[in-house]
Amino acid sequence: MKPARLLFDLRRHVASRVVGSVRAFNYDCFADRHIGPSELQKQQMLQYMGFRDLDQLTNTNVPENIKLNDELHLPAALDEWRMLTELREIVSANHVYRSYIGMGFNDCIVPKVIISNLLQNAGWTSPYTPYQPEIAQGRLESLLNFQTMVSDLTGLETSNASLLDEATACAEAACLAARYTKRNTILYDTKLHPQNFAVLKTRAEPLGIKLVPLENVENPSISKDVAGVIVQYPNTEGKVYDLTKLIENTHEAGGLAILACDILSLTMLRSPGELGADIAIGSAQRFGLPLGYGGPHPAFMSVAKTNAKNTLARMMPGRIVGVSRDAQGNPAYRLALQTREQHIRRDKATSNICTAQALPANIAAMYAVYHGPHRLAQIAKNIHKSAAYLAQRYAEAGLTVSHDVYFDTIKVKPKNLTDLRVRSEQKKINLRHFDDGFVGISVDETVLPIDIQDLLYLFAIEEDIKSIEAQTSSTASPLIGNSDHARRTPFLTHEVFNSHHSELQLIRYMKRLENKDLSLVHSMIPLGSCTMKLNASAELIPMSWTRVANIHPFAPIDQTRGFQRIFNDLERWLCEVSGYDNFSLQPNSGANGEYAGLLAIKGYLESIGQEQRKICLIPTSAHGTNPASAHLANFEVKVVESDRHGNINFKDLSAKVDQYKDRLAAIMVTYPSTHGVFESSIVDVCNKVHENGGQVYLDGANFNAQVGLCRPGDYGSDVSHFNLHKTFCIPHGGGGPGAGPIGVKSHLAPFLPGHPLVPLLGRSEGAVAATPWGSSSILTITWAYIRLMGGRGLKEATQMSILNANYMARRLENGGYRIVYKDEQGLNAHEFIIDCKPFKKSAGIDVVDIAKRLMDYGFHSPTMAWPVHDCLMIEPTESESKDEMDRFVDSLIAIREEIRQVENGELDKDVNPLKMAPHTLKVCLDSAWNRPYPRELAAFPKPWCHHKLWPTVGRIDDQFGDRNLVCSCPPVDSYE
Ligand SMILES: *Cc1c(COP(=O)(O)O)cnc(C)c1O
Numbered sequence: 001m002k003p004a005r006l007l008f009d010l011r012r013h014v015a016s017r018v019v020g021s022v023r024a025f026n027y028d029c030f031a032d033r034h035i036g037p038s039e040l041q042k043q044q045m046l047q048y049m050g051f052r053d054l055d056q057l058t059n060t061n062v063p064e065n066i067k068l069n070d071e072l073h074l075p076a077a078l079d080e081w082r083m084l085t086e087l088r089e090i091v092s093a094n095h096v097y098r099s100y101i102g103m104g105f106n107d108c109i110v111p112k113v114i115i116s117n118l119l120q121n122a123g124w125t126s127p128y129t130p131y132q133p134e135i136a137q138g139r140l141e142s143l144l145n146f147q148t149m150v151s152d153l154t155g156l157e158t159s160n161a162s163l164l165d166e167a168t169a170c171a172e173a174a175c176l177a178a179r180y181t182k183r184n185t186i187l188y189d190t191k192l193h194p195q196n197f198a199v200l201k202t203r204a205e206p207l208g209i210k211l212v213p214l215e216n217v218e219n220p221s222i223s224k225d226v227a228g229v230i231v232q233y234p235n236t237e238g239k240v241y242d243l244t245k246l247i248e249n250t251h252e253a254g255g256l257a258i259l260a261c262d263i264l265s266l267t268m269l270r271s272p273g274e275l276g277a278d279i280a281i282g283s284a285q286r287f288g289l290p291l292g293y294g295g296p297h298p299a300f301m302s303v304a305k306t307n308a309k310n311t312l313a314r315m316m317p318g319r320i321v322g323v324s325r326d327a328q329g330n331p332a333y334r335l336a337l338q339t340r341e342q343h344i345r346r347d348k349a350t351s352n353i354c355t356a357q358a359l360p361a362n363i364a365a366m367y368a369v370y371h372g373p374h375r376l377a378q379i380a381k382n383i384h385k386s387a388a389y390l391a392q393r394y395a396e397a398g399l400t401v402s403h404d405v406y407f408d409t410i411k412v413k414p415k416n417l418t419d420l421r422v423r424s425e426q427k428k429i430n431l432r433h434f435d436d437g438f439v440g441i442s443v444d445e446t447v448l449p450i451d452i453q454d455l456l457y458l459f460a461i462e463e464d465i466k467s468i469e470a471q472t473s474s475t476a477s478p479l480i481g482n483s484d485h486a487r488r489t490p491f492l493t494h495e496v497f498n499s500h501h502s503e504l505q506l507i508r509y510m511k512r513l514e515n516k517d518l519s520l521v522h523s524m525i526p527l528g529s530c531t532m533k534l535n536a537s538a539e540l541i542p543m544s545w546t547r548v549a550n551i552h553p554f555a556p557i558d559q560t561r562g563f564q565r566i567f568n569d570l571e572r573w574l575c576e577v578s579g580y581d582n583f584s585l586q587p588n589s590g591a592n593g594e595y596a597g598l599l600a601i602k603g604y605l606e607s608i609g610q611e612q613r614k615i616c617l618i619p620t621s622a623h624g625t626n627p628a629s630a631h632l633a634n635f636e637v638k639v640v641e642s643d644r645h646g647n648i649n650f651k652d653l654s655a656k657v658d659q660y661k662d663r664l665a666a667i668m669v670t671y672p673s674t675h676g677v678f679e680s681s682i683v684d685v686c687n688k689v690h691e692n693g694g695q696v697y698l699d700g701a702n703f704n705a706q707v708g709l710c711r712p713g714d715y716g717s718d719v720s721h722f723n724l725h726k727t728f729c730i731p732h733g734g735g736g737p738g739a740g741p742i743g744v745k746s747h748l749a750p751f752l753p754g755h756p757l758v759p760l761l762g763r764s765e766g767a768v769a770a771t772p773w774g775s776s777s778i779l780t781i782t783w784a785y786i787r788l789m790g791g792r793g794l795k796e797a798t799q800m801s802i803l804n805a806n807y808m809a810r811r812l813e814n815g816g817y818r819i820v821y822k823d824e825q826g827l828n829a830h831e832f833i834i835d836c837k838p839f840k841k842s843a844g845i846d847v848v849d850i851a852k853r854l855m856d857y858g859f860h861s862p863t864m865a866w867p868v869h870d871c872l873m874i875e876p877t878e879s880e881s882k883d884e885m886d887r888f889v890d891s892l893i894a895i896r897e898e899i900r901q902v903e904n905g906e907l908d909k910d911v912n913p914l915k916m917a918p919h920t921l922k923v924c925l926d927s928a929w930n931r932p933y934p935r936e937l938a939a940f941p942k943p944w945c946h947h948k949l950w951p952t953v954g955r956i957d958d959q960f961g962d963r964n965l966v967c968s969c970p971p972v973d974s975y976e
Helices: 003-018 030-034 039-049 054-061 080-091 112-119 137-154 166-181 194-207 244-252 342-348 358-396 417-427 449-457 465-472 503-514 561-578 590-607 625-632 650-659 682-691 700-705 746-751 776-814 838-843 847-856 882-903 921-925 935-939 943-947 958-963
Strands: 185-189 210-214 226-233 256-262 279-283 299-303 320-325 331-336 409-413 439-442 582-584 615-619 636-640 664-670 695-699 719-721 742-744 832-835 871-874
Touching (some): 030 776, 080 561, 080 776, 112 358, 137 299, 166 185, 166 299, 185 194, 194 590, 194 625, 331 958, 358 409, 358 503, 449 465, 590 742, 590 746, 615 625, 625 636, 625 664, 636 650, 650 682, 664 682, 700 719, 700 776, 776 882, 838 882, 847 882
Parallel strands (some): 185 210, 185 226, 615 636, 664 695
Antiparallel strands (some): 320 331
């Protein structure tokens, strides 16, 4: 058939098919906007693959014995406008009180310029983790600003670019101290924030770390077996300790001093570094992040340089941005010390962190850039003065104020608690209530004289605004003047924090950084296993609504009925799509979900007297977080081989199960496999493990291939995490925030995470995150996505993601690439792996050369070197249209052709466009161009490259960066 004729036929075919079908002509239908290919493109791809329709395709590759035969029972899809109307109605049941609860969460003023240009800007929200640094210099610079800010404020040399929240950061710090000192006792301040202690306790227990309360923080005796001491600074009641003796004694005993800090207080207080502490952690939430009923918020960790080798920094968990240099010798940023991380070190990694809090960290960094050191100091001083004024007035009124030295939080005993509660309700104010009848008040950036008037009124003190205004600034306060506690060292002296203070300057700075980074606004990001799909604008709006953004995580439940409804809906809907019985929304990343799920398994096994079961089987192809999480939960990892089709080697599995059957706790499997295949043996694998007393943990990162087609809870899995930032549309944020809720069968439900401050019915005691429902505000994104798609839309998205992947695989196969793994029918699931190994031998071309050369074509590389070395793993998702996939495929085919030219000597074996990639504008325009290949080939190998994003640096030298570790902003003159 001639092409024109074919097209005509297809059009007729499509037209006849869509009569009576709502989708293709219903412009209100959200699924039409979420799903990339048009009806015509879909038919073209199906025809290319030789399938009649989507059902025929997915019926072929989803194994018969796991297929879901029913429709998903979800509410019918709404269009965007109606969805937003419904959600607005739901959150109208949330009530925004002024919250002075504190406990590590403080209201703040989020600069609108940052909301509009960063938080609500896909250029910032939609990039991937910066593993391809040449097209990620913007956010790497911003994350380096975050590290510099943290290092400056904490006074410690090396900082990471975010941890999940302050509570997990406490746990990470304690584990770091234990690893570093090779000891396992941690002394803790009993005045840590309660959620910090709760997560510390959860995480310490399986690792055998002993937690001992610190009796006298200001004059303790420390024994020689102590790994570290962890203290809240200022403590949860607001008191600022004198830590001189504590730190001295700890060091004498050979332990490390860990301070959990309030970041804003450090503008006024002596920094942990000045005090001699070794590790500082905390949350940067109050630097411009909305409360969001729990998050997402960026936590930080910084460490001292304790020896010449900088061992502590090299053992630190979380992502670290470092400075290195590119092929032309210019400074360039990259992720440093990756050899510590789970994706390389697996169960020996320093932590299981993968997705962290990159976007929230960027917001906090930009808040510091926006304000600069002087305004930050002024903000802190105003807060401190207000607290001091309140303390003084309460004391004058004869009330007991607990502590003399504080920053923003005071603990005070009301004369009449009942009266105070009535007045608080009348004024819509939340205070913290202690068991001993005292209340806590934490003052924040938003507090005005009228708020202070109200805070006095609660205690039956009347004062007029004018005199409050007059007196606040003149009140003597504990940190101002000659206080021993006052900070005397400068901070944020780097130019970047002293340059962009007008709105135009800041907009331009943010835009300049954004313009260096490739995100979904430029081209597809075909990252296998990461599911970089559309994050629709309508889904991202609600998280900024006041009734979502401005609620304290420990606000009373009756103020958060709207949130409770969203959580209930979400849990019910996720149960429906996954086949599980219960969900916990608490884990704030996939890896944290793995950890929570493994603890549920552990709790269950202990409850039935099977605590000797400690073996966790993990296939070789598993994601690095699996073994790292298993290690944290104190399971013993045993590796199961894959066969040559990429499936779990069932013989090896059987042998290992038999060998360990009395000690088998669990298997962790990914489905469809990380090799991009629906393994037909999955039911047998689940049965085999169950028959031998083990539990099945199914890693749900690849759930995008299953929604509406099959359900892990049906075919034998006991527990899974689901990455809402992959399958369910939370944007990747350049490396977070994420959300990793876990679903379980009912027998595991009692072992799901609980919370020390907000009772969760029927759940365990232990928490895995600071707040009961994790990063609540972004759960609205997933709620919106499911509500917009409905059951049929979700299923079609899955089917289209599978068609897209198979179409690309087939085209690449026809274009000279080998697809490494396929199923028995010759098909893939929603992703696939292409083999780049042969080019090493034939042309000396490495997989990284292909990855970097793709940048010259305007694309982000697929997942590189995992799960198979020297290969690329490609996942298009349902959101990419056929045109875009064709451009990507044609680029890879063109690169294959370039490799052929190296093979046959037409291109030089060393100085060729692949080895020299990526090409910056500067390199291409250099009048001294003297390479043996044309500039045009370097710059514009294909027509669509004319609107590509140019890499802003040449190829970056990784080894140099790790040898010469620089993790804060280098002085400006070093760029000359
Ligand atoms: C992304 C991913 C994870 C880890 O999830 P995070 O949210 O990044 O912690 C685990 N397993 C697989 C297969 C993944 O792709």
